[in-house]
Amino acid sequence: MQLQNSSSKPSDVLVQADLAQENSEAIAIETIQTWIVNQLAKQLSLSAPSIKVEEPLTRYGLDSIDSVTIVGDMEDWLGVDLPSTLLWDYPTIQKAATYLVQEMNIAPGAIASEPETPVQPTKETVGKWSLWGRGK
Amino acid sequence: MHPPERSMHPLKQYWLAEELERDLGDPCNPESVMSFKQVIELDELEAFPEAELTWLYNWKLHHYYIPTNCGGEFTSFEEFIAFVRVMSRRDLTTSISFTTLFWSFLTWMAGTDEQKQELAQFMKDMSGAMCLSYSERAHGSDLLAGDVTATKVPGGYLLNGEKWPINRATISGVTFVLAKTDAEAGSRSLSLFMVKKAELDPATYSNLPKIKTHGIRGSDMSGIRFDDCFIPEKMRLGKEGVGLELALKGFQITRALCAAFSQGAADTALRTTLKFTLGRQLYGKTVFDIPHPRRTLVDAFLDILICDCANIGAGRGFHVVPEQFSVWSAVVKYFVTVTLEKMVQDVSVVLGARYYMREEHDFGIFQKVMRDNAIISVFDGSSIVNLHSLILQRRHLAKFRARRDAQSMEAIATRLQTTFTLDQPVPQFAPERLELFSRGADDVLQGLEIALEQLQALEPPDLEPEVLEQIEALTHAVLAELNAQDDFLGTAAFEHGHDQSPESFELAKKYCTLHAAAACVHMWLHNRKTLGEFFANGRWLALSLRRLLVAVNPALDLPPRLDDEPLAQELLRLYGEDRMFSIVPFQLAKSEVQENPIHAITELQLQAQ
CATH class of the missing domain: 2.40.110.10 (Butyryl-CoA Dehydrogenase, subunit A, domain 2)
Structure with a gap:
């Protein structure tokens, strides 16, 4: 492979690099789509296969503010700031995931492997105010 | 700090309201602009208050709806709330008709320079509405x-x-x-x-x-x-397609400001009822000297003070944390308007049959206040709309709160200091910082632990130990209720959309009440040295927190109700000196006719000794 690569014309290298990039993009888009689908399935008590990535989210009973708060969940997961109107401008799971990867350059490496942290019971430590978290 | 000659409030953001009061005059005097007699007559005729609005334009009040960088005089929502209260305590019809000018904030927020200039000219040069x-x-x-x-x-x-x-x-x-x-x-x-x-x-x-x-x-x-x-x-x-976004952000501004209409109405409801109780003799004493009516009026006074803390806090918060107003605005629009609606109903009992009469006592202003005030919680986003908006954000509020760390707590402490310290300047309002969603941030409740720390650092002797102990214990109870709600939300199923359960609405109402309670604690902590002896003493705060916690959870084992006689005395003092029933009791127009209040006050003070 190395020999073949090293003997390749520069244009072939570019094509392969493009292919590799397309592949990683496809994986990233797929990862984001799967996460949103699972998130919605959980929150809407639907089965994941019943949620189609190419359908507008409003089809699943979400209103405008719901869409905004889902972006909040995505920010928590991805660890990046996103436009709160992301799902208004890209109203299907597929469009939103594609935008994030292709326009905001969110790469697989940037995606945390852990699922979203569930809401913890109130923490005992909030800096120097920790002693006051639980009453007298 | 006191300006010479006149007894104006040391906080200059209240001077405009005081000047407007002085020029409008005593509303009980039929000769005054927007007198009770006049506004009742207009109401009976269902007539648009044309002359009253013209008077306000001639006074140049409309300039205070235009930010200074657009050629007007607006600098502070705290000042804005105060002057809207001044109008609203006389006549909600006029106040609401005039204050449709606050929709101009849509243009101040999203317009081009040319559009802003055009609208400012329309308002100023053409007395536009x-x-x-x-x-x-x-x-x-x-x-x-x-x-x-x-x-x-x-x-x-x-x-x-x-x-x-x-x-x-x-x-x-x-x-x-x-x-x-x-x-x-x-x-x-x-x-x-x-x-x-x-x-x-x-x-x-x-x-x-x-x-x-x-x-x-x-x-x-x-x-x-x-x-x-x-x-x-x-x-x-703005661009094509941004209509909903602008509409929702614009509502964040106007919904919180709507609370000022209710505050003005509440002042008149309480003032005219108190006047009645002081002038009326039953069973050998004034009605105010009878325990039940006195308690009702003291509780109404507490409601006003609580709503002040929530709404003045929000008015200043606009300048400090506009990005949190998807939460603050919904809380204030729901809590203040509904609390004061109920307050007006509560005091109507004291007025008895007269509350229902379209003449008699103070020209029948009470029934008008009650009818007019009833629309505030409905228009511009009803209680249900505001609670629904909170429900959708509630899970994020809990999540954000659970994630706070030492650094974010320091930042919250700094912002709370600016938001709640009334003698500190606030930054210029930046409407471009409004967000559709606060991303879970609500400094007021998320800074409760900070308030507890500050309470712990306070020491008698400048405070009554019993009062301070209660404030601490009750603040802990507020925190415990919030913790319990957050813990519950961590395990509860979450619904999207418009089929939220009635139980979710109840939780959202409690969140609003807890937010108001926290606002009271912050307000007290940051202004103990500047808002006078009554405020500094903190008895009102302990009584307020207790009142709010009873509403949140009647089963709580709370400390006994402190003696509220000092509140009755303060209510009488503010009434006698013609001051707004408020944590900032600024000067109102001097009343020209009083019906035996001095006698009643003297009698009450003697009883208290």
């Missing part, structure tokens, strides 16, 4: 379902459809119209237009008849209809 054309007969609060369309044509759009019910739809020169520009674009289907009626072909629009209403009967409550009405492209605010 405006209305908000969002609602439609068939669609309630569902803005995206609207049927009014704006179809693109060369140079502009053709508007078609009907907006109803719209306050000042007929008597206004500008209307902000939300219309569909792309039916397929979901949340991006709407665009917002600042429509100057003078530039329209009169044949293409018409006004709908005045709607007869229960309260604010003189209002121009009507509608507007468009039939292939051409509007030039320059009337669009």
